[in-house]
Amino acid sequence: HGRVKVKTTAQQEEEKRKEREKKLKVYVAARDRKDGVFDDEALQLTQQLLSANPDFATLWNYRREILTHLEDEDEAQKIYEAELSFLESCLKVNPKSYGSWHHRGWVSARLPRPDWARELRLCDRCLSLDDRNHCWDYRRMVVKMSSVPVKQELEFTDRLIGSNFSNYSSWHYRSTLLPLLHPGSPEPPPSRCDGDPPHSCSPPSPQTHFHRVCEEQLLKYELVQNAFFTDPNDQSAWFYYRWLLGREREEMISCAYVSREQERVAVAFSRPVNAQSGSLLLVLDGQPQRVEWRSVHPHFKHSPVWICDLPPGTISDIANEHNLTVHWTEKHTHRDCALYTRSESWCRDTATDLELFSELSVEKTSVLQSELQSVNQLQELEPLNKCLLTIILLMRALDPLGYEKETLAHFQTLKQEVDSMRSAYYSDLCSKFMIENTILKMEYAEVRVFSISDRQNLTTLCHLDQLLLVTHINLSSNQLRRLPPQFAMLQCLEVVEADNNSIENLEGVYHLPKLEEVSLKNNISTLADLQPLASCPKLRRLDLRGNPVTQTANVESELAELLPSVADLLL
Amino acid sequence: MAEEENQFEEFEQIDFLKDRHVRFFQRTLQVLPERYASLETTRLSILFFALSGLDVLDALEVVDSKVMIEWIYSQQVLPTQDKSNLNRGGFRGSAHIGIPYSTKGPGVLHPYDSGHVAMTYTGLCSLLILGDDLSRVNKEAVLAGLKVLQIEDGSFYAVPEGSENDIRFIYCAASICYMLDDWSGMDTQKAIEYIRGSLSYDNAFGQGAGRESHGGWTYCAIASLCLMGRLDEALSPRELNRIRRWCIMRQQSGFHGRPNKPVDTCYSFWVGATLELLDVFQFTHFEKNRSFILSTQDRLVGGFAKWPDSHPDPLHAYLGLCGLSLIGEPDLRKVHPALNITQRAFQHLQQLQQTWRDNAGSCVGRQ
Numbered sequence: 008h009g010r011v012k013v014k015t016t017a018q019q020e021e022e023k024r025k026e027r028e029k030k031l032k033v034y035v036a037a038r039d040r041k042d043g044v045f046d047d048e049a050l051q052l053t054q055q056l057l058s059a060n061p062d063f064a065t066l067w068n069y070r071r072e073i074l075t076h077l078e079d080e081d082e083a084q085k086i087y088e089a090e091l092s093f094l095e096s097c098l099k100v101n102p103k104s105y106g107s108w109h110h111r112g113w114v115s116a117r118l119p120r121p122d123w124a125r126e127l128r129l130c131d132r133c134l135s136l137d138d139r140n141h142c143w144d145y146r147r148m149v150v151k152m153s154s155v156p157v158k159q160e161l162e163f164t165d166r167l168i169g170s171n172f173s174n175y176s177s178w179h180y181r182s183t184l185l186p187l188l189h190p191g192s193p194e195p196p197p198s199r200c201d202g203d204p205p206h207s208c209s210p211p212s213p214q215t216h217f218h219r220v221c222e223e224q225l226l227k228y229e230l231v232q233n234a235f236f237t238d239p240n241d242q243s244a245w246f247y248y249r250w251l252l253g254r255e256r257e258e259m260i261s262c263a264y265v266s267r268e269q270e271r272v273a274v275a276f277s278r279p280v281n282a283q284s285g286s287l288l289l290v291l292d293g294q295p296q297r298v299e300w301r302s303v304h305p306h307f308k309h310s311p312v313w314i315c316d317l318p319p320g321t322i323s324d325i326a327n328e329h330n331l332t333v334h335w336t337e338k339h340t341h342r343d344c345a346l347y348t349r350s351e352s353w354c355r356d357t358a359t360d361l362e363l364f365s366e367l368s369v370e371k372t373s374v375l376q377s378e379l380q381s382v383n384q385l386q387e388l389e390p391l392n393k394c395l396l397t398i399i400l401l402m403r404a405l406d407p408l409g410y411e412k413e414t415l416a417h418f419q420t421l422k423q424e425v426d427s428m429r430s431a432y433y434s435d436l437c438s439k440f441m442i443e444n445t446i447l448k449m450e451y452a453e454v455r456v457f458s459i460s461d462r463q464n465l466t467t468l469c470h471l472d473q474l475l476l477v478t479h480i481n482l483s484s485n486q487l488r489r490l491p492p493q494f495a496m497l498q499c500l501e502v503v504e505a506d507n508n509s510i511e512n513l514e515g516v517y518h519l520p521k522l523e524e525v526s527l528k529n530n531i532s533t534l535a536d537l538q539p540l541a542s543c544p545k546l547r548r549l550d551l552r553g554n555p556v557t558q559t560a561n562v563e564s565e566l567a568e569l570l571p572s573v574a575d576l577l578l
Numbered sequence: 579m580a581e582e583e584n585q586f587e588e589f590e591q592i593d594f595l596k597d598r599h600v601r602f603f604q605r606t607l608q609v610l611p612e613r614y615a616s617l618e619t620t621r622l623s624i625l626f627f628a629l630s631g632l633d634v635l636d637a638l639e640v641v642d643s644k645v646m647i648e649w650i651y652s653q654q655v656l657p658t659q660d661k662s663n664l665n666r667g668g669f670r671g672s673a674h675i676g677i678p679y680s681t682k683g684p685g686v687l688h689p690y691d692s693g694h695v696a697m698t699y700t701g702l703c704s705l706l707i708l709g710d711d712l713s714r715v716n717k718e719a720v721l722a723g724l725k726v727l728q729i730e731d732g733s734f735y736a737v738p739e740g741s742e743n744d745i746r747f748i749y750c751a752a753s754i755c756y757m758l759d760d761w762s763g764m765d766t767q768k769a770i771e772y773i774r775g776s777l778s779y780d781n782a783f784g785q786g787a788g789r790e791s792h793g794g795w796t797y798c799a800i801a802s803l804c805l806m807g808r809l810d811e812a813l814s815p816r817e818l819n820r821i822r823r824w825c826i827m828r829q830q831s832g833f834h835g836r837p838n839k840p841v842d843t844c845y846s847f848w849v850g851a852t853l854e855l856l857d858v859f860q861f862t863h864f865e866k867n868r869s870f871i872l873s874t875q876d877r878l879v880g881g882f883a884k885w886p887d888s889h890p891d892p893l894h895a896y897l898g899l900c901g902l903s904l905i906g907e908p909d910l911r912k913v914h915p916a917l918n919i920t921q922r923a924f925q926h927l928q929q930l931q932q933t934w935r936d937n938a939g940s941c942v943g944r945q
Contacts, residue, residue, distance in 0.1 A: 028674070060616040065675065065690050068739040109742040144789065175837045179790040182779040258814075278814040309810040432826050432861035 028056065046073050054093060061097045061104040071113060080119045087118045095129070102133060108141050112148055123153030134167075143176055147183075157187045260342040262355035262475055263333050264498065267325055267346060269520055270317045272298075273498045274333050274342075275355075275475045279309035286337040287313065291321060292330055303495035304517050311472035312496040322346060351499075353476060357450045375405055395421050403440065408451075411444055438465045446473050455499070460484045471496045478521075483507050490515040506550075511536055518542045529553035534565060541569050548575035592872040594902070595880065596909060599895065600637045602880030603628040606892050607641070619694075621672035622653055626700035627896040629707045633920045634899045634911050643708045648681055650701055650708075655693050656685030657719050665726045666738055667719030668693015669701035681714070692738050693723045699750040702757050707923045711930060712758075721763035724751055728764055732772030733786065744785040745776055749798035753917060756805040759931045770812050773799045777813075781820035793828055793835035796821070797848040801916040804855050822858050825849050829862055832870030832901075842884045843874045843894045846901025851915035854904060864905040871898050 050073060053066045074090065077083040091114055097107045115121055126149045133142040150160060161184050167177040262275040272289065280286070282300040289296045296317060302310035322329055329346040344354040379401045382394055395417045402410035418437045422430035445459045457474055458481040459465060465485035471493045474480070479502045487508040494515025501521050506528035513536055516525070522543040532554045540546060549570065551557060557578045559565065566576060606628040610617075617624060629646070632638050653670040657663060663685065671694055673679070677686060698720060705712055727734045727747065734747035748769050755761045775787040776799060782791035783799040800821070803809040813821070828834055833845035846867055853859040873886045874894070881890030882898030900918070903910040914924040 060618070062616060063619050063674075064694075064737055064741050065619075065739070068737075068741075069690070105742050144785075147788065176790050179778065179780075183788045278816075279810045281811065311815075428829065428863040428866060429826060429861065432858070435858070435861060 046076075049073060057106075058097060058100070061101055061107045064106055067106050067110045071110070074114075074117075084119045087114050090114050091118075098133070102136070103141060105141070108145055112145060115149070116152065121152070123149055123155075127153075127155070143180060157184050160184055161188070258338050259340050259356075260333060260335055261472075262353060263331070263342045263344040264351070264353040264355075264475055265322070265331060265344055265346055266351050266520075267322050268350045270319060270321065270323055271314060271498075271520070272317065272331070272333070273312060273314045273475060275312045275472050275496070276335070277311075279307070279311050280313075280335075281309050282313040283308075286335060288334040288336055289315065289317075290332045290334065291317070296321070303498070304492040304515070306492045306514075310496075312475060312498070314498065325350060355476075375401055379405065395425060399440075403443075407440070407444055408447055414440060434464070434466055438467050439469050441465065442468070442470050446470060449477075455479070457481070460504075468494065475499065478502070480504070483526075488512065492517070495519065505530070513537065513539045516540055516543065520544070522546055524548040526550040527554065532556055534559055534562070534569075537566070537569065544572065546570060546572050548577075549573050550577040552577055592869065592875070594872065594907060594909075595875060595877060596635060598877070598880030599899065600632065600635055600640065600880070602876075602890065602895055603631045603635075603637075603892070604640055606895075618674050619671045620697065622650070622669060622697045622704070623671070623700040624892050625650070626704045626707075627892040629704050630919055630923075631892070631896040631899055633707050633923060634896075634903055634913060636909070636911055638707070641708070647705060647708050647710050650704055651681040651714055652679050653697065653701060654681075654714075654716065655691055655719065655723070656680065656683040657716060658687050659684045663687055663691075664719050664722040666692035667716065667721075667723030668695065668698035669720075670694060671697045683716075690739075693720070695724065695727055695734060695736050695747045695750040695754070698724070699753050702754060703917070703919050703923075706757070706927050706930075707919060709926065715758075717758055717760065720754065720758065721760060724754055724763035727751070728768070730768075731775075732765070732768030732770070734764075745773065745783065745795050745798045745802075746785070748772065749802045752802040752805045756917065757927060759934060761806075766806050766808070769802065770806070770808060773802060774812060777817070780824060781817065782824040791824065791836065793825070793833065793845045793849040793852070796825065797852045800852050800855050801918075804916045809855075818856065822853070822856050825853050825856070826858065826861060829867065831866045833867070840885065841870055843871055843882050843901065844884060844897040846871050847897040847904065847913075847918075850901055850904045851913075851918070854915040859904065868902065868905055868907070871901050874898065 050070065053070055057063060057066050057070075070090075074083075074086065077086060091111065094107055094111045094114070097104065098111075101107065115126060127146070130142050130146040130149060134146075149155070161181065164177045164181040164184065167174055168181070257277070259277050260274055261277050262273075264273045264275075265271070266273075274282075274287070282302070287300055289298050298315040298317065300313045300315045302308070303312050303314060304310070322331075325348055328348060331344045331346055332341055333344070334341040342354055344352055346352045379398065382398050382401065385394055386398060399414050399417050402414055407414075415437070418433055422433045426433070441459060442465070445457060449455075449457055455477050456479040457477045458479075460481050460483040465482065465487060468482075468487065468491065474497050476499050477497055478499050480497065480500060481504040483504050483506040485508050487505065487510055489510060489512030490503075490505065491512070492514045495517040497519065499521060500519050502524045503516070503522065504526045506526055508530050510527060510530040511532055513532070516522070516539045520543075523545050525540065525546065525548070528550055529552070532551065533556050537551075537556065540549070549566075556562060562578065563576070566573070570576075606624065610624070614624070625646070629638070629641065632641060650669070653672065655663070655667050655670065657667070670677075670691070675688065675691055677688060677691055680686075702712070702715070705715070723738070726738050727736070728751070729735065729743055731743075732748070733743040733745065734751050735741050735743050736747055751764045752766075752769070755763050772786070773783070776783045776785070776789065776795065778784050778789070778791040780791050782793075783796040784790050784792060785795050789795075800809070803812050809818075827837075828845065828849045830841050832841040832843060833849045834841045835845045835848065850859060850862070850867070853862060871882065874883045874888070874890075875881075875898070876883060876890040879890060881892070881895035883890045884894050899910060900913045903913045904915070911920040911922055913919070914921055917924060917927075919927075
């Protein structure tokens with residue numbers, strides 16, 4: 008694998024090797040432990056073979072078996088040290104051999120009087136020759152076994168990074184060390200619904216743990232900033248930087264919606280779940296309800312939105328009030344929804360509340376502001392710079408709507424000049440951010456209308472789990488090719504406008520209970536594509552002008568048969 | 579390090595020399611050069627590269643399937659009369675330990691004979707590619723041999739006596755269970771925990787917890803989760819988006835495996851297939867990827883190398899072809915991104931699995 012082999016007397020070596028293998032087979036079959044001389048010869052033989060092939064795992068195991076039986080401590084120390092020298096010579100020839108490193112780890116851990124300082128020096132030497140590989144794992148073990156202080160290792164990474172900012176492995180090692188300096192447990196997040204007890208936390212993953220950071224850590228940003236100004240196109244520091252500023256979203260029920268006249272409950276989660284596993288419990292006025300949860304579309308075993316029907320008569324008495332609670336037992340969290348004397352009720356956290364879309368932590372707003380300033384300075388010095396993506400992320404964390412114009416402009420620059428190779432990805436990402444902004448605008452306006460049409464160049468739909476309450480959606484004049492199965496999460500939808508796209512797939516228009524009007528002018532739908540519409544019982548108006556389907560023979564009678572409820576058909 | 583633009587190579591129409599690659603793999607199957615001697619213990623995996631490579635090239639007719647199938651089965655660790663060696667089951671890399679040649683039981687007990695998880699994986703794949711029906715695979719032994727390899731933290735050893743343990747062998751285990759349609763050979767929940775624990779701060783996967791993100795291990799993680807059918811359960815949408823971003827950023831012309839490393843042909847598959855499994859491969863730049871892979875093509879000997887102007891080897895030859903297949907190179911068969919065999923071989927597997935299910939069902943309700 009990329010190795011340069013020196014040709015020696017190849018054939019002679021090969022013959023010798025075959026001879027040794029034959030001999031070893033005999034010993035392996037005999038396997039007699041009592042004779043010490045026998046062991047020596049076995050060690051000799053395996054040593055010669057392993058020098059030629061350090062990946063012969065069975066032979067390392069054989070040696071370990073022999074070494075395990077040494078009883079005298081002094082003899083063991085001598086032989087184990089000889090083993091370490093042997094391993095050094097193996098590693099010189101092949102520093103990437105898993106077998107050798109694994110064996111060295113085993114030997115070091117068992118040495119009666121280990122010399123960890125020497126092992127660290129070996130690591131330093133190996134890392135200076137090849138600073139990206141196996142040695143890091145071994146170093147981690149040595150550090151752990153010999154209790155090297157974390158501060159000392161941090162200084163080590165400072166030196167490595169100082170001499171070479173591109174050393175991604177050093178940044179990585181640093182990321183594992185910093186949390187060790189600041190262990191402290193995370194505080195539970197503040198309560199979201201009035202009067203609710205705080206949500207409990209599930210144990211944090213290694214990444215999230217670090218985000219409860221104290222002020223000292225901000226000093227680290229200086230090191231990172233130095234790295235940017237030296238070589239702004241180096242990816243190492245940018246990934247590390249975004250990690251320092253980043254955050255993870257907590258798991259919760261983001262919305263519970265109840266339609267009293269349909270006697271149906273829809274629940275939206277912060278991530279796709281499988282509610283059929285019994286982790287979701289519905290309680291009405293203190294009584295657990297026997298219900299069957301289903302995902303919005305048969306395609307999804309895991310879905311962010313789940314629906315169930317309540318037993319008939321339970322909540323259709325609109326003159327009375329009720330209390331409904333949905334418990335997500337797996338995550339020890341729940342959401343209450345008071346049912347007033349209205350046909351529908353809901354309880355949710357808004358996207359604005361949660362700073363839902365921000366990938367970076369907004370806790371340190373002043374820090375982010377100054378970071379944005381620095382990065383903008385850098386961008387002025389070097390306009391064609393990949394830090395544009397980081398600038399975009401910082402802007403979205405600080406003020407997504409306020410920076411919308413700049414964000415779009417930066418995406419254009421990225422796509423056309425800085426990183427045109429990934430322009431398709433950036434288009435996709437930009438679509439996502441524009442949808443996020445539209446959701447925010449919708450919530451600030453406190454309306455249930457989602458409109459993103461004209462000049463927006465939407466290529467893809469996402470965050471549909473945030474649109475559970477939307478009644479009207481306008482996606483006209485974009486570049487959409489389908490309304491995917493996830494679209495079925497829009498359970499409150501009454502009107503869909505999706506003219507002037509390239510839609511040929513309507514899988515997501517599936518059992519939408521309140522859908523009345525659909526406008527699909529100038530798309531590329533055919534009769535087969537319209538099949539899912541038949542699942543929507545209240546559909547009464549359908550505009551299909553400018554679609555190939557209008558050219559089909561007997562189209563009116565076909566559609567009358569497929570969609571009997573549609574009284575108002577425009578072709 | 580600034581990305582280098584090799585302008586004159588950018589859209590050059592480089593020829594794809596299909597015949598050379600067929601001959602390269604044919605030679606691989608006949609004799610390997612002396613420098614490959616150290617790979618003797620993993621010989622079966624090299625066979626897999628050659629066979630699957632020929633399959634992608636739609637050139638399996640040059641292979642004597644019968645002979646190959648027999649050789650593969652001779653690497654199976656067969657249960658002894660008293661079945662005392664079941665937990666050493668699986669396939670060997672080759673006959674280097676010295677077990678006498680045998681393709682049917684009962685087996686011979688030998689203190690150092692055991693399967694190797696990566697050889698079991700490539701062995702099963704190779705049999706499928708050759709059209710075998712796996713009827714001579716002793717599933718009981720293979721799964722028993724697999725089960726003992728999994729340790730407390732959810733990862734796997736390669737062999738029962740112990741070895742290093744990491745995410746590569748989880749991938750092998752998941753593939754084995756998937757192919758045999760039997761997940762009793764592993765604790766998937768524990769494996770998922772290990773995989774999640776390997777997610778690094780920059781949103782890709784290392785070989786294990788605390789280790790550096792890497793394109794190859796990210797492939798192992800994502801492919802394993804897909805084979806288990808647990809991708810959306812194990813990773814949140816935000817995590818998945820960040821993983822997509824990290825992977826997309828690996829393209830420089832071809833792909834590299836880690837930031838600030840040179841591009842290497844094999845990552846066109848490891849990272850490319852990961853992006854395909856995550857549904858965003860269409861956002862990569864196909865032309866640049868193709869140009870790089872073909873720049874590592876050996877025009878004389880056939881095959882591909884990791885870098886331009888280096889010696890080709892079976893691994894890079896095979897993965898280079900898979901990388902080209904992902905971007906839709908004409909004349910190449912499509913590859914199943916999670917299982918790493920052609921879609922044709924995968925369909926053969928699906929038919930076999932249907933037959934197994936039908937047979938299991940037909941015991942009940944026979945008229």
